[in-house]
Amino acid sequence: MSLLDVRDLSVVFQRRGERPFTAVDKVSFSVEPGQTVGLVGESGCGKSVTSLAIMGLLPQRGNKVTGEVLFEGANLLELRPDDMRDRRGRDIGMIFQDPLSSLNPVIPIGVQVAEVLERHQGMDRRKALREARQLLDAVGIPDPERRLKEYPHQISGGMRQRALIAIALACKPRLLIADEPTTALDVTIQAQILTLLKQLVDETGTALIMITHDLGVVAGLCDTVNVLYGGKVVERAARHELFARPRHPYTHGLLNSVPRLDSVRGERLHAIRGSVADNIPWTEGCAFAPRCNYVVDACLEGAPPLEPTATGGDLRCNNPVPVEVTVP
């Protein structure tokens, strides 16, 4: 049994008097214990909404979540709020994008780490603080004793993200969801944080869902990659497969647009033409069709189905990029 099995998860935002907006459209994927799964896509493709829906953190009003989120067989979407609250932080941890705003500015770091231990493991404050000290040490924060008493604004961005990782992993959850954990950090710190995440995930056997728009992150970390476009999974493949032979024109375009060190001097970067605003609704065809170089007539006649490929992945495309065309 998979650790997490997301089946046909849909999130529809609806406000009175407005046209409903489908942010996540029948997304299915699964995560095995200890596995690292990537959710990749550009802004607005539904990555973060997917993660919030899994955690049950979407606002109570104004949206409709359907489908199933099976965590070790139990459907998280049907849990009572209290039971879900017990699971958050204990079974599933989460790391957010902006490490400064995700920490409470008026509480010392140590207390924030201790809080989750007190909540889920019933420790008293002193024991929790001792444990917090070790956790900070484990995530590579120098002089943890002193950091325990410091406030978030007093430590650097990298250290804040480390502290958040310590908090998320404090109760040794079986699944960690990292929502663009490196976006707010500069490149050198990004590398450190990713290395740390990988190391901790390997050590503790925690499964990781990595949400990112950064293909470099995916390349370094993920076992399987789900590429999202317009709220739907358009391609799913093992990491090596995806990077060597991207089949969906969108994935292909993304990989093509990565600047390369070995490109000819003065050569322009490849871009995917148009913007997300050009999308057509999935009901009328492939959302990517207006921007696609491989578009055929069938693309405008309803959404193509997600079909298994010969290499063990899944693909939602009428006219995939031929296998021979590799990324330059």
Add this chain to the structure above:
Amino acid sequence: MSDPITRPGVAAPRDGADQPGTDERRPGMSERGIGLLGERKKARLEELARASADKGGVSLVRDAIRRLRRNPVAIVGASIVALFVLMAIFAPLLAPHDPAQRFDELTKNLTVDNIPGASSEFPLGSDPLGRDFFSRMIYGARQTLFVGVVATLIGLSLGVLIGAISGAFGGWVDNIMMRFTDVMLALPALLLAISLVAMASRSSQWTVIFAVAIVNVPIFARLLRGSMLAQRESDHVLAARALGVKQRNIVLRHMLPNAMTAVIVQATLTLSTAILEAASLSFLGLGDPDINRAEWGLMLGVDGQRYFEVRPELAYYPALAIIVVALGFTLLGEAMREAIDPKNRR
């Protein structure tokens, strides 16, 4: 005033703590792991970090105090307030006479068109009843401070209660509470205070305090509710929810303390308006009917006004005292607002 805060010796090593070894580690080659950072390097880092350690963290409060100390406006405000508070506390020591006692030396010369002026024994002369005016001024500080502080505290507590409930629950609870505060805000403050005092069967010091407190409740409630709602949407509250923190703790530990700063600053500003409002009520004769109680508003309204042509000092001094004290609290409050405002943080 907006010079960047530099803490010598702290910034550089701290930033440095994240950087060493980065050139060797890229995501693609993450196999090398953090363990290879080298124990020596790690020890060196810790050493650096410890060397740069200031004792404990510089909390938000201490940071604000440091900024306050550089602000001349804050210094002036704080000095006035400190002087006033000391005067109130040590009134029995400072005042040469009992403020309620009538002196024969003074009543002797007291007529409708003559009130004895300053003498060596009575520095500011007599009041219309032959009591020592100077002592009464000093004791007035006590009364004013007491009314101002207690009224503000009561207003603050009630306002925080209403605002916190509103902001934490939202929805219809919020709606009802806020319509209630709307009604109170719709009436001018002094008019509302007068109506409240008039509702009491017998006016006393406490009717004034409650009236002033209740006038200030909606201001606190509104302010807190607004920042609570903003906190509710904040990332760190979402992060706390993602950790499964209980609703009660999210409100009390994560939302309320973050939302309180604005309210605390408002409280300092409210101290000055509370003093003014209490003085206004006394001036209008709606305060404590006890004629022995020394109260600036009462002294200004009853004695000062009635005998203005005979001895205008009876009006000048209480008026000046009220203005200066209110100014002191306002200056301090404004400076605090500036110091705590996150926009002014480095």
